Amino acid sequence: MNPQRILRQKLEDLQRAGITQLPRELTDLVAELSQQTAAAPKSAENPAKAVAPAKPIVTTSQPASSVKTAAAEAPVQSSTPKPEKSPPATPVTRQFLSSSSGSMPGEFSGDTARPCSTLSLDERVASLAKAAEQVAACVRCQELAETRTQTVFGVGNPDADIMYIGEAPGADEDRQGEPFVGRAGQLLDKITEACKLTREEIYICNILRCRPPGNRNPTPDEAANCREYLDAQIEAVDPEYIVCWGSVAAHNLLGTKAAIGKMRGKFFDYKGIKVLCTYHPSYLLRSPGAKKDVWADMKIFRADMGVLLD
Numbered sequence: 001m002n003p004q005r006i007l008r009q010k011l012e013d014l015q016r017a018g019i020t021q022l023p024r025e026l027t028d029l030v031a032e033l034s035q036q037t038a039a040a041p042k043s044a045e046n047p048a049k050a051v052a053p054a055k056p057i058v059t060t061s062q063p064a065s066s067v068k069t070a071a072a073e074a075p076v077q078s079s080t081p082k083p084e085k086s087p088p089a090t091p092v093t094r095q096f097l098s099s100s101s102g103s104m105p106g107e108f109s110g111d112t113a114r115p116c117s118t119l120s121l122d123e124r125v126a127s128l129a130k131a132a133e134q135v136a137a138c139v140r141c142q143e144l145a146e147t148r149t150q151t152v153f154g155v156g157n158p159d160a161d162i163m164y165i166g167e168a169p170g171a172d173e174d175r176q177g178e179p180f181v182g183r184a185g186q187l188l189d190k191i192t193e194a195c196k197l198t199r200e201e202i203y204i205c206n207i208l209r210c211r212p213p214g215n216r217n218p219t220p221d222e223a224a225n226c227r228e229y230l231d232a233q234i235e236a237v238d239p240e241y242i243v244c245w246g247s248v249a250a251h252n253l254l255g256t257k258a259a260i261g262k263m264r265g266k267f268f269d270y271k272g273i274k275v276l277c278t279y280h281p282s283y284l285l286r287s288p289g290a291k292k293d294v295w296a297d298m299k300i301f302r303a304d305m306g307v308l309l310d
């Protein structure tokens with residue numbers, strides 16, 4: 001029982017006893033106690049609740065400055081420090097050989113360090129898919145964009161050690177949307193098989209991704225327009241070897257105008273990738289006598305990979 005009630009009871013006892021004149025100090029004390037009781041907070045009966053500071057509620061999206069309690073004004077110290085952001089991976093960049101002087105590009109000497117690709121298989125696939133999407137919508141070469149049936153991006157193993165680069169889609173490729181599927185493509189498959197390889201082991205693309213009308217050669221502007229996509233494919237697949245089939249592929253990749261007959265039979269260096277140039281299968285269909293030269297080139301190519309051909 002609180003002191004005020006005890007005091008009231010005592011006063012009532014005195015009144016019942018006939019004592020109505022109370023000393024002044026006693027009536028003052030009763031009044032003072034009544035005032036203190038009225039001013040006391042409701043929680044005073046539970047002192048623990050009265051002194052406990054309110055806990056600030058901090059959410060990840062709430063800035064610390066918005067928390068109004070004194071506790072929240074202290075600097076926020078996370079118990080587990082945030083890991084430092086790792087520096088971004090150095091992008092794999094490739095430069096184009098811009099020479100158009102007709103001089104022979106550098107033969108492979110092994111002096112050029114081949115940059116190690118940091119791409120996982122999933123990243124290669126994603127990178128190729130992104131480029132393919134861009135190609136499908138590309139209208140950089142107005143004439144080709146207006147006459148193509150569809151774009152022909154590339155096909156094969158995104159993790160291939162070997163990349164074949166041809167010239168441009170022909171009528172069959174334009175119809176089917178895949179490079180090297182016509183007669184020339186069938187001959188290429190035979191050469192590939194004779195090299196103890198399968199088409200599935202290789203990544204195949206062209207200098208152009210749209211068919212030039214009438215199967216004419218790509219113009220320099222068209223090749224330049226499409227170079228970004230070729231570059232993306234080389235970067236994504238990151239092959240150890242590139243075979244350039246025909247002069248259009250060899251000249252555009254290596255930036256030379258040297259005769260294909262003088263380029264064949266040896267490796268060139270494209271940023272650490274070994275590049276072998278040989279005749280296009282379409283040329284072999286017209287000039288079967290050149291097959292033996294291509295076969296000689298294939299022997300050199302495969303021997304470098306440790307595979308001896310008969």
Ligand code: SF4
Binds near residue numbers: 138142144208210
């Ligand atoms: S050839 Fe290449 S750059 Fe030209 S329209 Fe086709 S995809 Fe685009």
